Amino acid sequence: MSAPTAATVSLTVRNPYDGGVVGEVALADRTAIRAALGQGAEWAARPLPSRHQRATWLNAIADAVEAERESLARGITAESGLALKDTRVEAARTVAVFRFAAIEALADRGESFSGDITADGRDRRAHTLQLPAGLVAAMTPFNLPLNQVAHKLAPAIAAAAPIVCKPSERAPLSGLRLGAIVAAAGVPAGAVTVLAAEPEAFLDEVLAEDRVAVVAFTGSVAVGKMIAGRLGYRRAMLELGGNDPLIVLADADLDEAAALAVTGAFRSGGQRCTAVKRILAAEPIADALVERMVARTRTLVVGDPADERTDVGTLISADAAASVEQRVATALEAGARLLLGGTRDGALMQPTVLDHVPRDADLVASETFGPVAPVIRVADLDDAIAVANATPYALSSGVCTRDLQSAMRCVRELRAGTVNVRELPGYRSEVTPFGGVGDSGLGVKEGVREAIRAMSFTKLYTLPWT
Template sequence: MLVLDEVTSLTGYIAGTPLQSDVLLEVKSPYDGRLVGTVTLGNRKDTEAAIAAGLKGGPLLTRYDRFAVLDKARQLLEERKEEFAQLIMSESGLCLRETRYEVGRARDVLHFAAIEALKDDGQVFSCDISPQGKARKIFTLREPLSLAVAITPFNHPLNQVAHKIAPAIATGTPVILKPSEKTPLTAIRLVELLYEAGLPHHMLSVLLGPTAEVAEVLVQDPRVELVSFTGSVAVGKHIAKQAGYKKVILELGGNDPLIILEDADMDLAVTLAAEGSYRNSGQRCTAVKRILVQESIHDEFVKRFVEKTKEYICGDPADAATRVGTVIDEPAAVYLEDVVKKAVAQGAKVLYGGRRKGASLEPTVIVDVPRDAQMVVQESFGPLAPIMKVKDLEDAIALANGTAYGLSSGIVTRDMEKAIYAVKHLRMGTVNINEVPGYRIENSPFGGVKDSGLGIKEGVIEAMKCFTYVKTFSMPW
């Protein structure tokens, strides 16, 4: 049974003031369907009030003030890490192994954002460097935006929210958060924690409600200077059309390949393929979605990979032995089950797993997957491990680049020349050598190209640049 038995009753906040409404969103466990919590929903009037509160502003925070809030939030999150891990598990169906790991990642985001808040990345340009120059110096500084909007997905209910809110706080930019309706409880708890850490209330609001009255209003309002969205390609492109004349950060889907060459360390390759495919129930934009194995080692890899997959027990997310919880809901699991069936109809073979019960889907090993199968052309967001043969590195790169996505990738090889060749020729935002496609630290640049995003990077340092604008001024010198 899940650990949390009480129903968590939460509300949205307009600059720290709880919403007043009788309209509630019910949040249920994907694992057993029980009611996990409720959230008070807002409407268009509340959205307008949140925008007005953010624009009205309040006392400006010094760099140290911003550092202190973020560092205090980090300390509070550390003290309550198990509470947050249990809450994420209850509303998302992810197992405790994953939710505890996610809390640690979010703690890093707050830590790195606090550090960056203390830094000044201003530049100085001497003007007497050309015949037309003058005895002056030009200085740059970064100033916060008037108001930003952050729209976050379900798959990382804490870390994705932290990745948007923390950089905004570090720069002094007020932000309105619209979390996923599927996993809103963790997001709201983080907002409350930031208030407790001393964040001035005008700096942060959080709202959920009908799309036409909340999300669309936030995206379209010309007073909002930035919209940062992480989620599906379809919704991201819709936001890009609706946002108008403002900054837009889009972190969208991925169809990330792991390329395994014949000279690879086989133990490492098997481990990376399993961890990349099954962690977070496969619900990561950077999860391994396609395993591209050089044909000379294909059969040996498959044999060992099936045995490795057996270690990833699917079951009750609260059970310490469980390594794969549910996907986000039953319709998502049904979709994954369907794309496997379609691949099998095209000639693919399921070697292990594939059984579904409600929102639970076993880790699934599939071989002989056609290159035009839906499950490898589109993003399959779950614990699927389709294995595809490739002739050589050139064939692998052509296959890897042959979808609409370009987020992350990995290559397993002992050959440095081939590794460098892959870095140069894979059209992805990230290429990791002898590591899963999703490897990163929380302050390193992250983002994709093509349908994976606009090429604008996230990660704490890059996000802080997006939440500010550069002002130059000059003085006689």
């Protein structure tokens, strides 16, 4: 759905690969943003739609996305530069998000308690209800521009919490199109609004509106911390990125580990918070692992993201690619060894494999959002865990080992919201909890079920037993 008030400024969206115009987007001004928030707040005061009605809406949205999957995937590719292979997966995941939300909308997860469990207890029963927390304001980033919006809208609809969502101004078209699909499915005006706006204007109006109960933000650490500092006595859902390690121990299946490292580092051009950002390779097998990684990377097709053969498309912009290129150059100056890639053409960054990357190089000390596979050599599991935890981020991780004790040590000791054994850090189901701590967020989890909880509050009521 669009903002209730017409905007007066437009934004031209261009294809990062060839610079062609993909679309024009009207930007909501501050008056329109305030109107959208006000409409959402008014909707929050209405009687709740039934669980059946919420599930019906969500399934209708899933049906519509399913019917338009190919068109949606091509739209994502055009505005973001992500390879069509990846955007087709994203469109399919979006269908799953709404399907899971429809199931959860039907689930009444209230609890019951007895009042006579203490010596001086009373003969009463206590029950809980999950009710919408109130108006939700959401902001999503340019990567996964359809599914990121779906992960905000679907749980809000399931929880009956009105939501105003602003997709990234760098890739807004897919989110706006999803908003139109939501409206066509019959979700009432005010319950869901998707609008394009300048981020500063949107945030200012959101933070000034006392009726906003929850702010859901996926994006940079700097903006997330600013939101947390200004939000006051309101709930925050902050997913702020990651610096995710893939630990490869001496007993690992090296073909499997190399496949995970290459897929995790280069899928979606490395522009994922759960991309493999650091490969921590045990010294005894590091040479063999790197050899396999280089061989696999050479097979990747790099280029036009709309070509079905392409594995790695562009970054979101030439500036973003230039930033990654500079980070690689700085790591090389610090002693890293370039094995493959390292160059760019406009927004197209070649998949890059580096070995012997210094542990304190900025490339691996902070999040690098691009197709880079930096290998850090470690002595053993103790060393790997120490290096993995030596970052302010704590989102996700993967570990390649055939030893259960080593795997469980990683589960216990890695500072991360997720530990995946013999799998990518980015592996998840749309329904499972997802999120991190530290600079990766506040520990409030995303994923359909967890987000519904975050957008709800628990009401207790008691009744006499007899």
